[in-house]
Amino acid sequence: MIVTKRLWARSVLGIAAGLALAGSALAQETLKIGLLATLEGPFAAPGQDGMRGADLALKQKNGMAGGKKIEFVKVSSDATPDKAVGATRKAVEQDKVPIMIGPLSGDEGIAVKNYAKTQPGVTFINGASGAQATTLLDPAPNFFRFNTEGAQWMVGLGEHALAKGYKKTFLIAEDYGFPYSQVQGFMASYCAKGGKVVDKAWVPLGTKDYASVIAKIPKDIDALVVVLGGSDAVNFLTQYEQAGGNKPMVGGSITVDQTVLNFKGKRRESLLGTASAGPMADSLDNAEWKKFVADYKANFKDGFPSPSLFAYLYYINTKAVLDALDTVKGDLSNGQKAYREALQKTRFTGPAGEVKIDDNRNGVGTTYITEVAKAADGSFYNKVVKSVPNISQTLGLSKADFDKMGLGSRDVPDCRK
């Protein structure tokens, strides 16, 4: 009896171990592509929507590219670079994916690019990350980014602000890489055309109390440049209103989103006309965008009312990956040489303008300037007022001028006086 019992206990353990081994050994005839997004942590919702964007690009091709069935190997990070590299390494070295898409946020992108250098046989395509340094400083030959980055998204907003008569501004932004890029994109042309940013307030991500910043805002400015995301932006607006502030606002690419548009405070009306800029806009009025939104809504009942920025970015990057696979008919031989050449030559019309890359393998694309407007039903939305096509990573400056300015940081660029 006792022996039987022990035998049973041992067999259960043995079978469990056997199953665990067998599960990982199942061979697939399909082509695996790694897909990394933030499914945990502060960007879990954007990460999920990024995955939807990638899924949509694959669904539009019926799950096939280059004559092979495509299977995503999905991995997740929590927006920390350590975790992003760990997840990427798992997909590349353990699941043996030849192509890897991701990550979502800026510093993750830099870390994954550095990892890409150690894996020359694998091609890496960005997901949604938008740090300038990823492709500008010490780029990896096998890392491609088909979307434009944070600084490019703000090009043209400086001129637009000047046209609205905002000659002196005060800047408030979160203190990390992405806002640095955004601020540079805004200031590069704004300062060159004679605008003055009298002071910058850098606040930590997730700041709740803006009293000390609001106290510092000078009386004689024309507008505020606010590069805050999500709840930070709403907290700032609320407190600024309570302090009696009444200056108009210019926003960053992720500042004037649905949470801000649904702002219920007394200053709600004064939000009208708030300018911001980004690589896409909900109210785009072309056939490609409308088809993209319709497909997104049809496929993802649990998704957002309209695809987010992250869904859009993952979508165009994934589409570029799959289109290039079609071009080379799934041929990844010879160190993926032909495939990378096809990627380099990629050029298609995406939902929000043309998608192509420069010699650093970074996207060259269109930026849309928007202003908050009132719809017929009283709700607020971002209305496209201008589009600025063909923006490169040097922000419309010559390479020499851009190098002289350097990458965006807390102190670069500077035009106080």
Place this chain on the structure above:
Amino acid sequence: MSAARWRRAMNNPAAVGSAALRPVVPSPSGPRSPTAPIAEAGAESFAGRLRRAVQPHHIVVALALVLYPVVASPFFVYQIGAQSLALGLIALSLTFLGGYGGMVSLAQMTVAGMAGYLVAIFGSSSAAAISLGWPWWLGVPLAIAGATAFAAAVGWLSVRTEGIYTIMITLAIGVAFFYLAQQNYTLFNGFQGFNKVVAPTVAGIDFRQPLPFYLLTLACALAGYFFVKHLVRTPFGIALQGIRDNPRRMHALGFAVTAHRVAAYAVAGLLAGVGGVLMVWYNGRISPGSVNTGAMINILIIAVLGGMRHPIGAFIGAIVFVLLQNFAIDLVDRERFNLVIGGVFLLIVLFSPDGLLGLWAKLRPHLQTPTSTPRRQA
């Protein structure tokens, strides 16, 4: 936890020798006085002691650890093997503090992070304006010394508290360090931290490669493991366990309770510091995200998961933790994989408050055949 177990044993002398209890921690209540085995062992020849200490399963484990990189892929060697050992070393510092000192500190990841930051500051990194570019043989010992001093300072601040208050004060220190690192630009380089902090090349061996790095972490982990095993049998270790169980009595006996506790924090800081240096080399970078609350709690999870009554628990916990982190996403739906991780942790803690070590102790009698030789009693 072993403290409660040991106290129960004290109250019930009959249970001391029972196999189920098997106190791994040598207790002063044993047949010998605390100092006697040390003195006696010293008289014996080293080879003799080694022969007596080494058992078949030690050799099996040692062989497995050394042969592991031969059979495993570079991914398993580096991401699973080396990461588990480095995380295990940091968790070991908590096991030592918590299991033998009765002080649960959440700041062990902070101490490790301090060592990692110091390596980046003294050595070379992408932030050329901050990094001093010193050679590794100068920077690394200084970083570990700095982390040890930092840990002693943390200990000095928190030793006068007990139980949940120790947890709170070390949590506060850890969170404060996280925000300092995130907002200070002159020393910690703010949100972005340091990139390209790479392991050095020593005598032609590039420690960035998976195999050399694995062997390096293995050497450090083994050294840490045997160091703790040895330390808890020294007079200092015995006194520390006495303080864990009854500080007032130890004080009355003339032991400097505070000094012992601060010294325990410093020793744990040394272990965590070495682990922190390995972690920063493993990741090749460090930023505030590496020392945030989640990372701090992870160390506690690893220690509790493995079991805090024996130093090996930290490494077992780390292996399970790293495996789950890497492969849970393959088991279920991509948006639900954290549920698996949480569920496994919950199950282990629910069925075995002593972690995986306790689970093993419960399972073993069922798996042993009647004919197999009974284990030697400790």
